[in-house]
Amino acid sequence: MSIANVSRFVRPPDLGAAVAAVRAGAIPVSGGTDVMLHPPAQAADMVDLTVLPLAGIESYRGGVRIGATTTLTAMLGDPRVAAIAGGVVATMLVEVGSPLLRNRATIGGHLARGRLSDVIPVLLALDATITWNDGSAHTQSLAGFYREGRHRTPLIITSITIPEPPARSGSAFRKFSRTAFELAILNCACRLDLDDRAAIAAARVVVGETPAVAASMNDVEVHLAGRPLTPEVIVTAAQMAAAAVPARSDERATAEYRRVLTEVLVRRCLTEIAERLA
Amino acid sequence: MKIALTVDGVRREAEIDPGECVMDLLRRLGSTSVKNGCDRGDCGSCAVLLDGRAVNACLVFAAQVDGSEIRTVASLESPAGLHPLQFTALDAGAVQCGFCTPGMLMTALDLLANQPDPTEAEVRRALAGSYCRCTGYTKPVAAILTAATLLREARHG
Numbered sequence: 001m002s003i004a005n006v007s008r009f010v011r012p013p014d015l016g017a018a019v020a021a022v023r024a025g026a027i028p029v030s031g032g033t034d035v036m037l038h039p040p041a042q043a044a045d046m047v048d049l050t051v052l053p054l055a056g057i058e059s060y061r062g063g064v065r066i067g068a069t070t071t072l073t074a075m076l077g078d079p080r081v082a083a084i085a086g087g088v089v090a091t092m093l094v095e096v097g098s099p100l101l102r103n104r105a106t107i108g109g110h111l112a113r114g115r116l117s118d119v120i121p122v123l124l125a126l127d128a129t130i131t132w133n134d135g136s137a138h139t140q141s142l143a144g145f146y147r148e149g150r151h152r153t154p155l156i157i158t159s160i161t162i163p164e165p166p167a168r169s170g171s172a173f174r175k176f177s178r179t180a181f182e183l184a185i186l187n188c189a190c191r192l193d194l195d196d197r198a199a200i201a202a203a204r205v206v207v208g209e210t211p212a213v214a215a216s217m218n219d220v221e222v223h224l225a226g227r228p229l230t231p232e233v234i235v236t237a238a239q240m241a242a243a244a245v246p247a248r249s250d251e252r253a254t255a256e257y258r259r260v261l262t263e264v265l266v267r268r269c270l271t272e273i274a275e276r277l278a
Numbered sequence: 279m280k281i282a283l284t285v286d287g288v289r290r291e292a293e294i295d296p297g298e299c300v301m302d303l304l305r306r307l308g309s310t311s312v313k314n315g316c317d318r319g320d321c322g323s324c325a326v327l328l329d330g331r332a333v334n335a336c337l338v339f340a341a342q343v344d345g346s347e348i349r350t351v352a353s354l355e356s357p358a359g360l361h362p363l364q365f366t367a368l369d370a371g372a373v374q375c376g377f378c379t380p381g382m383l384m385t386a387l388d389l390l391a392n393q394p395d396p397t398e399a400e401v402r403r404a405l406a407g408s409y410c411r412c413t414g415y416t417k418p419v420a421a422i423l424t425a426a427t428l429l430r431e432a433r434h435g
Contacts, residue, residue, distance in 0.1 A: 001317040001336050006297030009279060009341035033337040036299065037318055046296065048342055073331065077392075098407025100322055100385060103331040104338060181406040 003039035010047045015054075015156065019133050021047045023154045030069050030109040033101060054108065054158055057081060063163040068108025068156070072096055072119075075107060084162055085126055085191070086276065088171040092122045092189070095180040107160055111142075114151040114213055118187050121208035122173050123162065124216060125189035131159045143216065166201075168194040170273035174265040184209040185253045188265035192229065192273050200224045205241060205269075207262050211250045217241045220266070229274045238267035281344035285309060286353040294340045300326070301335035304350065311351045311380040315409070322408035325381035326350050332388035334407070351380035354387070362428040363387060363421075370421035374412030382408045386422045394430055398423060 012018035026045035054069040057078045064080045082090045131139045134155040171191040175184045187208040195201040203224035205217040242263035247255040282291045301324040304312045315323030324335040327349040354361035389404040
């Protein structure tokens, strides 16, 4: 869809020029799929980030670092992304939109959008960190990035880093939607790290599309820590998550429906992890 | 602003509006096989290959394809005849009104370039963003699987 209100399409010579343009009110464009669907209400310049050297995937301190203009398809086809955290990132990416969208949509654009996401809950569960530039370079946890509302400020995301979880760790993702192509009615990403005694050393339970982008179930994570990964513990954790999830109603589902889904998806994620770590 | 690109092997130059999408540009340049179905990336009727990968042309800024190579369904046929994807679509009855067919074939071309021996499930996943409201999907899926077989046989002599 051709859109109105685009004054100019700027091809910045470097990141500094791109950041300066964004700080002056221009809209950063990577794959452009989301910008096309949500055009500016008033005349604005666009800054083309794809001309900058921000694409690519590399091993980084035992994990993987992904440049912001890397497409979701490129991530899906990369063996380092496929290997990390038992393959949960790749498992999730297959369920994001269609191949046509994944061929164009980029990880940076997706994270900058900060909503309607299957990707963000998984990255939060894996303790990913994000690097951006608003005139100077910053790195912080992805959780902190969203908690502080950074994605709503003038900046350019440059990369995302996913650390490799500890050796005895398991991760899982579940999405509930009519088809994989469609937006999730609810999704869930979990990660459990076990200690030497097979008790849970650390837990991440993230529920997305509540319909807010993602909610970490902190009480559930605290409850799981130190306990054995038994069916009873899993059932209790799922019930706690259903009670705590900040579910709201929208055109896709009621809050009540989302609470029921939360219990089911958390239970399925934790059960899958338990089976994998058994 | 002015851009230059290659469309189906032919170099083109065009004056574009900064908010123009590739679908509208291609149709303006005469590539009317690129269909406008939904105009919002849902239906896949406008799918083309952009530098080798299938994309929704309605969701790509024309300003970003300066110097790029675009292939539409019109590039599939050669002097030797129809491409196997075209032939099998006709042979299997996978074309009814034909509106979705150009985009679907380009999506399938991308799939077979990256997965020459797909399973039925992989074909169905590849078509997740391609809507057909006439034939359903059974015949297009069967046609793509047959085309994959023909292409593999041709490759192996």
